[in-house]
Amino acid sequence: MHVVFRTGLAAMLLGVLAVRADADMSVYYHVGSWDAFNGPGPDGKPVCGAGSTNPVDNRAFSLRFPIGADAVLFQAKKPSWNIPAGTHLRVELQIGLEPPWNFDGVGNGQTVEWLMDRTSTQAFDAQFRRGTTMRVAFPSGSEPPWTIGLDGSTAISNAFGRCITDLTRQAEGQQPEAAPPGQTQPFGVAPTQPVTQEPAQTAPPR
16 A cells, blocks of 8 residues: 655645654553553644554654644654654555555654555554554665564554544543543664665764
8 A cells, every 4th residue: 555745744744743752742551562642742732642662772663643633643763773854765564464555754863754644544543453563664774674563452542542532622622531441541783774875974883
């Protein structure tokens, strides 16, 4: 499955890159390797998110929805990456044996981000809920594909969706629905990169 940025979506991506300020995000639910979180975006408007972090190298994958937006923001982050700001690169995401989703991502420092239009999110969510693993690949560079477990994906999707519903209602001046029980709680040893760079652009020795 191919997802290509329209001009409007590409512009929106540049406008929400700062949503990555995780220091302002609070985890309110955890299941498997996944956390559901929320908090204020750079513009002060609320953001709902869900993500998974590998404890070995701290690579992280997340999806975020700024309340009132028209697209879901995906983010892959790895501390050893050093991507020139504004670098465009391909991202391939595949859940189980489903057809892969192909995106045009934008890299900056330790992160790669891309958007999924809300019209595609229902099909993605159905795959996410029934999948057991998700593969994230970066064909433009030397970074090996990531394999992310989806244990608890249905519960984390429910928590993510409820956050969006409740915060949307709050933004519209309505009272949020009561949460159901149990839900109150992205040289040979050089770091790999998701995009090929010229020698002058490689990360300095650590």
